[in-house]
Amino acid sequence: MVTRDRCRGALLGLAVGDAMGAPTEGMTPEAIHAAHGRVEGFLHTQASGTDDTEYAVLCAQGLLAHGRRLTSNDVAAVWTRAVLSQDGGFHGAGFSEMGAIANLRAGVAPPVSGNDNHESWSDGAAMRVAPIGVLCAGDPVEAARLAREDAQVSHAADGIYGAQAIAAAVARALVTDDHTEVIAAGLAAVPEDTWTARLLRQALDVASHAAGMAEAERELYRRIPLFHYPWPDSAPEAVALAFGLFAAAEGAFVPSVVSAVNIGRDSDTIAAMAGAMAGALHGETAIPRAWRTKVRQVSGVCVTATAGTDLVDLADALYEASQGNEEYENAT
Incomplete structure (x- = not known):
């Protein structure tokens, strides 16, 4: 049965993975080890999440306003209110989000705003949809449908499919004890x-044959990434790595996230997705207290409108929404 603890675990797990993985983003495992050794916690005292966490907050805001009636146009309206009016730059923003923002500013509505986008297949939608899984706890099919509505603002094709996979997985994780x-x-x-789907199946096959996390991490890095492409943020790659590491860790929170941080590539997003699934499966109590305390208040380093959001309060509001309590709308 879905609980507040598990709903909190999904959002805090996302934020922990995001913040912990941010310093190793774009690095190789060898470079990470040379610079930091094995990363098993936050590298900086003032660690904060990136656009992964902050766009997840926007996703949650749309859900709290519209529930399962949410449409792509509703998501575009949330972005228009919170993002298009932002003064200054978007620190650390992804190409897919910036392309969508430019389209929305030009009056281009979804799904064209997501189709006409240089990185429509990036992991920028998959990184933000864990709140959909929370709202749709126990209903992966509905979670995937709503993930498509959210993702179409900025993504198309495989960018959408990655979001569907993460939202559905979180929805199921909230009501089961079985990581499979x-x-x-x-x-x-x-x-x-x-x-x-093809890369997901390949990653899961690698994980199933690995003799422990170290081998899984090494073989997933060797066989899954698209080394010929200059950016490490494709949704098929990042989602496959997140699922592969989650599978190798049998859903355990700490090894899933730590391995995602140390695998490099788009490590903040890989760790955010793995953290959301593992956090939903085991609840916030599976996340070390110091870690979840550090990320509870959103910094708003990219999307300034999200600054000060309390992720526990946000998760609780989504929990109430998932239970059909209409009072959750007051949270917005």
Whole structure:
């Protein structure tokens, strides 16, 4: 049964992975080890999340305002209110989000705002949809449908499929104790003959044959990344790595997130997705207290309108929404 603890775990797990993985983003495992050794915690005292956490807050705000009636146009309206009016730059923003913002400013509505986008297949939608899983706890099919509505603002094709996988997996994780059911729900949410599905299956195969986390981490890095592409943020790659590490860790929170941080590539997003799934599966109590305390208040370093958001309060509001309590709308 879904609990507040698990809903909090999903959002705090996302934020922990995001903040912990940010310093190693874009690095190779060898470079991470040379600079930091094995990263097993936050590298900086004042660690904060990135756009991954902050766009997840915007996702949650849309859900709290519209519930399961949410449409892509509703999501665009949230972005218009919170993002398009922002003064100054967007520190650390992804290309997919900036492309969508430019489209929305030009009056281009979804789904064209997501189709006409240089990085429509990036992991920028998958990184933010854990709140959808919380709202749709126990209903992965509905979670995938709503993830598509959210993702279409900024993404298309595999960018959407990655979001569907994460939202569905979180929805299932909230109501089961079996990590294999979480993986199955995520995989079922992706069209079978797609780049995302193929890479997901390959990553899961690697994880199933690995003798422990160290080998899984090493082999996933060797076989999954798209080294020929200059950016490490493709949704098929990042989602596959998140699921592969989650599978190898059998859903345990700390090893899932720590391995995601140390694998490099788009490590903040990989760790955020793995953290959301593992946090939903085990609840906030599976996350070390010092870690979850550090990320509870959102900094707003990229999307300034999210600054000061309390992730525990946000998770509790989504929990109430998932239970059909209409009073949750007051949270917005």
